[in-house]
Amino acid sequence: MQTVTADFLAAPRPIRRVLIANRGEIACRIIATCRRLGLTAIAVYSDADAQARHVRLADQAVPIGPSVASQSYLSAERIVAAARASGADAVHPGYGFLSENADFVRAVTRAGLIFVGPDADAVATMGSKIAARRLAEQTGVPLVPGYTGESASDEELARAALEIGYPVLVKASAGGGGRGMRRVRRPQDLAEALRAARAEAQGAFGDPTVFLEKLIQNPRHLEVQVFGDGKGGAVHFHERDCSVQRNHQKIIEEAPAPNLPDAVRDRLFAHALALTSAIRYAGAGTVEFVMEAGGDQPFFLEMNTRLQVEHPVTEEICGVDLVEWQLRQAAGLPMPLTQAQIRPRGHAIELRLNAERPETGFLPDTGQIALLSAGPGLRVETGADNGDEISSHYDSMFAKLIAHGADRDAALDRLLAGIDGTRIAGIGCNLGLLRDCVTAPVFRRGEATTGFLDQVFPDGWQPDADR
Ligand code: ADP
Numbered sequence: 320m321q322t323v324t325a326d327f328l329a330a331p332r333p334i335r336r337v338l339i340a341n342r343g344e345i346a347c348r349i350i351a352t353c354r355r356l357g358l359t360a361i362a363v364y365s366d367a368d369a370q371a372r373h374v375r376l377a378d379q380a381v382p383i384g385p386s387v388a389s390q391s392y393l394s395a396e397r398i399v400a401a402a403r404a405s406g407a408d409a410v411h412p413g414y415g416f417l418s419e420n421a422d423f424v425r426a427v428t429r430a431g432l433i434f435v436g437p438d439a440d441a442v443a444t445m446g447s448k449i450a451a452r453r454l455a456e457q458t459g460v461p462l463v464p465g466y467t468g469e470s471a472s473d474e475e476l477a478r479a480a481l482e483i484g485y486p487v488l489v490k491a492s493a494g495g496g497g498r499g500m501r502r503v504r505r506p507q508d509l510a511e512a513l514r515a516a517r518a519e520a521q522g523a524f525g526d527p528t529v530f531l532e533k534l535i536q537n538p539r540h541l542e543v544q545v546f547g548d549g550k551g552g553a554v555h556f557h558e559r560d561c562s563v564q565r566n567h568q569k570i571i572e573e574a575p576a577p578n579l580p581d582a583v584r585d586r587l588f589a590h591a592l593a594l595t596s597a598i599r600y601a602g603a604g605t606v607e608f609v610m611e612a613g614g615d616q617p618f619f620l621e622m623n624t625r626l627q628v629e630h631p632v633t634e635e636i637c638g639v640d641l642v643e644w645q646l647r648q649a650a651g652l653p654m655p656l657t658q659a660q661i662r663p664r665g666h667a668i669e670l671r672l673n674a675e676r677p678e679t680g681f682l683p684d685t686g687q688i689a690l691l692s693a694g695p696g697l698r699v700e701t702g703a704d705n706g707d708e709i710s711s712h713y714d715s716m717f718a719k720l721i722a723h724g725a726d727r728d729a730a731l732d733r734l735l736a737g738i739d740g741t742r743i744a745g746i747g748c749n750l751g752l753l754r755d756c757v758t759a760p761v762f763r764r765g766e767a768t769t770g771f772l773d774q775v776f777p778d779g780w781q782p783d784a785d786r
């Protein structure tokens with residue numbers, strides 16, 4: 320540990336103190352790596368989070384304002400002020416909030432601080448799905464057929480949709496978290512879908528720009544974890560399958576992807592690395608693809624220029640700490656491993672625990688977690704401990720359970736044993752639903768597509784009284 324800390328002090332951009340511009344499980348996760356590396360972890364918190372787990376774990380904690388995120392975790396000004404006041408050298412953005420905001424990256428850098436992530440230009444380009452599609456096209460990465468005409472009128476979009484062929488998907492260029500998307504099956508429904516998607520995009524991202532993609536009917540979501548050295552060099556940490564989703568938002572992720580031909584795998588890696596190298600990307604990123612189930616051609620979707628929620632399944636199979644890699648890159652230190660030294664072992668599966676009631680339309684739930692004990696054999700990433708309050712102010716995901724095994728069956732067995740040893744009370748939680756997902760034959764066979772939930776629970780999910 321001494322030598323690791325010494326590495327950071329002697330680095331081209333020395334780092335001793337890291338401010339974590341986030342909350343919940345990801346803030347706790349980043350604090351854990353800072354601790355292991357001997358770096359000082361500085362938390363920030365809103366009024367609602369004064370007693371939160373990430374505040375308790377950090378070496379130091381700075382209040383940044385009211386509970387509403389726009390005045391605390393989404394305020395670049397307040398976070399940069401907190402970083403300066405606390406003597407931080409670097410700012411880690413986590414995921415969500417300001418992590419993909421190019422203006423935030425610039426504000427951090429202007430304040431003389433190190434941003435743990437890629438440069439503002441990469442964040443800006445990839446933050447626009449339209450710009451990212453253009454870049455992918457130039458790089459020779461296959462795209463879902465689509466139409467990205469700038470400031471396109473409804474008439475132009477209608478013509479383009481006919482050309483692409485229905486069904487199409489209206490998507491927000493600035494979209495994230497599955498928001499700002501509408502499926503359209505018939506020409507007469509396009510105008511209303513455009514209106515709804517633009518309104519949702521304006522509300523969520525402050526940008527109403529939308530574009531069209533062909534709706535892939537039965538897709539798998541595949542993605543590649545990449546890491547760039549900022550000079551055009553890059554490695555990948557293999558792929559993840561995140562096909563189990565609700566409302567375009569992942570709920571179960573695994574690595575490697577089951578039932579994937581090696582030829583497709585090689586294509587995924589080649590495309591992801593081509594894109595990463597083309598923009599001289601620095602740090603951790605994820606290149607996302609969709610592919611028709613049973614097909615052999617993955618199509619580029621987007622690149623996320625940050626740590627991904629599901630990064631632990633990759634860490635489990637590759638035996639790396641991606642937060643450490645990010646901090647080393649930020650300090651100007653070389654990548655710890657070459658591609659040949661990154662060898663995946665076994666299989667890992669992650670479940671996202673949300674404070675919600677799946678049996679009543681997935682209404683988010685709040686309250687005090689009366690008991691949170693995770694079964695043995697699991698890696699647990701949590702933002703809340705026994706007795707902590709889950710508030711209504713932020714994302715409902717409060718923890719993740721991760722199982723690793725020698726192969727997919729072993730990982731699944733460990734996961735199930737872990738779920739059955741896990742007790743959560745005091746709040747509604749989707750664990751029962753997730754258990755039924757991983758025991759469903761389609762999932763067991765490794766054949767889930769993004770239509771999985773509708774397929775397995777056509778009438779919605781209800782807790783089984785016999786269980
Ligand atoms: P991933 O592929 O890593 O799941 P998502 O796009 O789903 O990425 O978003 C990551 C996390 O950040 C999710 O928990 C999502 O709810 C949250 N998130 C997405 N956009 C925002 C935002 N604008 N503000 C706050 N949280 C967000």
Ligand code: ADP
Pocket residue numbers: 463488494495496497498532533534535536538540564567568607609620621769
């Ligand atoms: P976000 O930024 O919200 O994560 P993505 O473009 O990554 O947006 O898409 C999120 C999810 O929506 C995908 O994982 C997939 O399930 C679905 N999706 C996106 N584009 C398509 C498409 N063209 N056809 C079918 N499904 C799609």
Ligand code: MG
Pocket residue numbers: 496607621
């Ligand atoms: Mg995505």
